Amino acid sequence: MTIAIRPYHPSDLYALYQICLRTGDSGADATHVYQDPELLGHCFAAPYAVIEPDLCFVLTHAGAPCGYVLGTRDTITFAERCDRDWFPVLRNRYPLPAPDDQSEDADLIRYIHAGKQINPDVAAYPAHLHIDLLPIAQGQGWGRKLIQAFLGRLGALAIPAVHLGVGKNNPRAIGFYERMGFQRVKEYEGGIAFGMQVPKP
Numbered sequence: 001m002t003i004a005i006r007p008y009h010p011s012d013l014y015a016l017y018q019i020c021l022r023t024g025d026s027g028a029d030a031t032h033v034y035q036d037p038e039l040l041g042h043c044f045a046a047p048y049a050v051i052e053p054d055l056c057f058v059l060t061h062a063g064a065p066c067g068y069v070l071g072t073r074d075t076i077t078f079a080e081r082c083d084r085d086w087f088p089v090l091r092n093r094y095p096l097p098a099p100d101d102q103s104e105d106a107d108l109i110r111y112i113h114a115g116k117q118i119n120p121d122v123a124a125y126p127a128h129l130h131i132d133l134l135p136i137a138q139g140q141g142w143g144r145k146l147i148q149a150f151l152g153r154l155g156a157l158a159i160p161a162v163h164l165g166v167g168k169n170n171p172r173a174i175g176f177y178e179r180m181g182f183q184r185v186k187e188y189e190g191g192i193a194f195g196m197q198v199p200k201p
Contacts, residue, residue, distance in 0.1 A: 003137060005149055008049055008056035008070070015058075015065035016049055017041030023132040026170040039094075039108040044130055047086045048072060055129075057149045059137055066137045069146040071129030073159050079116040087112055121186040125163035125195040127154055147180055155201040163195040 020041040024030030034040065048070040049056045059067035072078035090112045097106035122128070129150055133143055154162060164182070166173045168191055182194035 003059065003061050003066070003140070003142060005057055005059055005142075005145060008053050008058050008068075010053075012058050012065050012068075013046060013049060016045045016056075016068055016070075019065065019068060019132050019134060020045040022134060026167055027132075027173060033104050034108075035103070035105050039105055042090055043108055043111055045070065045132075047082050048078075048130070051078065051081050051086065055150065055153055057146055057153075059133060059142055059146060061136055067131075067133035067142060067146065069129055069131040069150045071127060071150065071162070073154065073157055074126050075116075075122075075128050075163075076118055076126070079118060083115045087115060119193065122163040122193050122195060125161040125185070127159045127162035127198070129162060129164050131164075143176060144180060151196075151198055152201065154198045159198055161195060161197050163193060165191050165193050167191045 017038055017040075021031055021034070021037050022029045024040045024044075025033055030040065031037065045068070052070075052072050055073060056068060056070040058065050094109045094112060096113055097103075097109055129147075131143060131146055131150075133146075151162070163185065164177065166177060168174075168187075174192065177194050180196075182196045185193045185195040187193075
């Protein structure tokens with residue numbers, strides 16, 4: 001079966017939600033973690049595809065999406081647009097949970113109400129990205145090709161640098177980003193912020 005990369009199409013949105021959920025537990029399937037299967041996608045996939053579709057690339061297997069890379073050219077502007085255009089409807093749909101609710105769903109609902117927070121540690125890296133691949137596409141070099149497609153688009157837009165975050169409990173992803181040339185910008189208790197200068201086209 002043929003695996004290929006193509007630009008995002010609006011018909012891919014449901015698949016992006018599915019891929020986000022099925023890779024949402026440090027790269028493993030998070031279906032068992034969340035009661036609402038859409039919450040992860042609401043936060044970490046769909047708004048990027050909707051707001052900046054030109055920075056979303058989809059990996060397909062026999063034509064069906066099996067991975068993606070997506071992100072934003074400017075994190076501050078993106079956060080503002082999410083607060084204006086994406087989160088208000090979701091805040092109405094998901095009321096703030098009770099303070100003693102420590103479920104994974106409650107954490108994401110609080111994230112929706114708080115909005116995307118700007119990390120000053122990565123201010124020199126204005127763009128950021130997320131990448132997820134289903135097992136069928138892993139270990140074959142497609143992650144590297146997706147990142148290269150994203151970096152190529154950033155370079156064409158004259159974006160100087162990009163960052164991403166990864167949990168410390170995901171050593172496979174940490175190794176992948178380091179092999180791609182990302183540098184550790186800041187380490188935290190549970191995660192690492194990586195940054196990279198975008199190669200000039």
